[in-house]
Amino acid sequence: MQFHLPKLKLPTFSKATQTIGLPPGQLIHLGEKLTDKSSVELIRYNAEKHFEHTSEDPQVIINEIDRKQANWINIDGLHNIDLIKKLGEHFDINSLVLEDVLNPDQRPKIEDFDNHLFFTLKTLNTLQSDIIIYEQMSFILGENYLLSFQEKEGDLFDGFRGRLKNDPKSKARKKDVEYLIYRLIDTIVDSYYMILESIAERIEVLEDELFLNPSSDTLQKIQILKKELIFLRKSVYPLREAISLINKGEFSFIKKDTQQYFRDVYDHTIQVIETLETYRDLSNGLMDMYMTSMSNKMNEVMKVLTVIATIFIPLTFIAGVYGMNFQHMPELNWKYGYAGVWGLMLACLVLMLIYFKRKKWF
Numbered sequence: 001m002q003f004h005l006p007k008l009k010l011p012t013f014s015k016a017t018q019t020i021g022l023p024p025g026q027l028i029h030l031g032e033k034l035t036d037k038s039s040v041e042l043i044r045y046n047a048e049k050h051f052e053h054t055s056e057d058p059q060v061i062i063n064e065i066d067r068k069q070a071n072w073i074n075i076d077g078l079h080n081i082d083l084i085k086k087l088g089e090h091f092d093i094n095s096l097v098l099e100d101v102l103n104p105d106q107r108p109k110i111e112d113f114d115n116h117l118f119f120t121l122k123t124l125n126t127l128q129s130d131i132i133i134y135e136q137m138s139f140i141l142g143e144n145y146l147l148s149f150q151e152k153e154g155d156l157f158d159g160f161r162g163r164l165k166n167d168p169k170s171k172a173r174k175k176d177v178e179y180l181i182y183r184l185i186d187t188i189v190d191s192y193y194m195i196l197e198s199i200a201e202r203i204e205v206l207e208d209e210l211f212l213n214p215s216s217d218t219l220q221k222i223q224i225l226k227k228e229l230i231f232l233r234k235s236v237y238p239l240r241e242a243i244s245l246i247n248k249g250e251f252s253f254i255k256k257d258t259q260q261y262f263r264d265v266y267d268h269t270i271q272v273i274e275t276l277e278t279y280r281d282l283s284n285g286l287m288d289m290y291m292t293s294m295s296n297k298m299n300e301v302m303k304v305l306t307v308i309a310t311i312f313i314p315l316t317f318i319a320g321v322y323g324m325n326f327q328h329m330p331e332l333n334w335k336y337g338y339a340g341v342w343g344l345m346l347a348c349l350v351l352m353l354i355y356f357k358r359k360k361w362f
């Protein structure tokens with residue numbers, strides 16, 4: 001039995017070989033180009049005012065920044081190295097940080113620098129085929145500004161943007177950018193629950209399929225599920241470590257009154273990890289169920305073949321005896337010999353079927 005697993009969008013390090021021999025901090029986009037254009041969005045706000053502007057020219061956005069207010073600068077599309085470099089120079093971002101921003105396979109982590117805090121994690125989306133797509137999301141938190149870097153347009157924050165714009169009394173409008181980064185990270189972590197719900201539904205469907213009619217397609221789906229759980233685990237476990245460091249108060253850019261919110265994010269991360277562990281055990285159980293189902297199918301086939309072979313053993317014996325063509329065989333000259341042999345063979349067949357049925361062998 002042969003089958004082919006469909007290709008998944010999994011992390012790859014083939015493009016990382018381009019950086020071999022280059023000095024540290026050399027800016028090279030190692031990911032795929034997921035959008036045709038790069039754009040920069042500025043959301044500037046405080047309790048009284050709210051301002052939005054989007055441009056493909058980073059200098060236009062830089063001119064609109066007001067350090068007396070909270071500034072959220074969101075960058076869509078990481079293939080424009082000049083744009084990333086210009087923003088990095090304006091905010092005095094460490095070149096090693098920008099190098100990590102341009103690497104979509106960077107593991108979730110947090111790093112503290114003199115004038116900014118770097119945080120990176122994965123955002124997850126599902127396709128119609130239930131395959132999970134991983135995208136890199138990076139944050140740089142500084143004094144009254146937050147830079148967010150995304151691989152393409154479209155994200156999970158439209159609802160938050162709407163509340164930020166339309167509700168002047170919201171807590172986000174009254175807080176500064178350290179509360180903003182909490183809200184964005186919390187939104188991403190909460191989106192993991194939707195992925196887990198999708199996985200739970202897939203596990204239930206696979207369980208029903210294994211009981212009703214397991215096939216090679218079922219095995220393919222189980223293998224895909226197991227791979228996705230592995231990469232989910234790799235995306236969430238380092239995130240727990242990063243948020244744990246925030247809760248310990250090791251970063252000056254995160255004040256104590258904001259740490260309580262990150263404790264809630266940490267709890268959510270633990271719940272996601274525990275659920276992932278449960279699903280991983282269930283996926284292993286699905287594989288065991290598949291192997292057991294295939295074994296039971298094979299046993300059923302072997303049982304039928306064994307019954308058929310057993311039935312034909314006495315029939316073959318009778319046919320072999322009367323096919324020896326010895327000269328002195330009384331039944332050969334008997335008028336009803338042919339019918340008698342057939343009757344004997346049919347009687348053996350019926351008696352054996354009755355016996356097998358009573359033994360519940362089929």
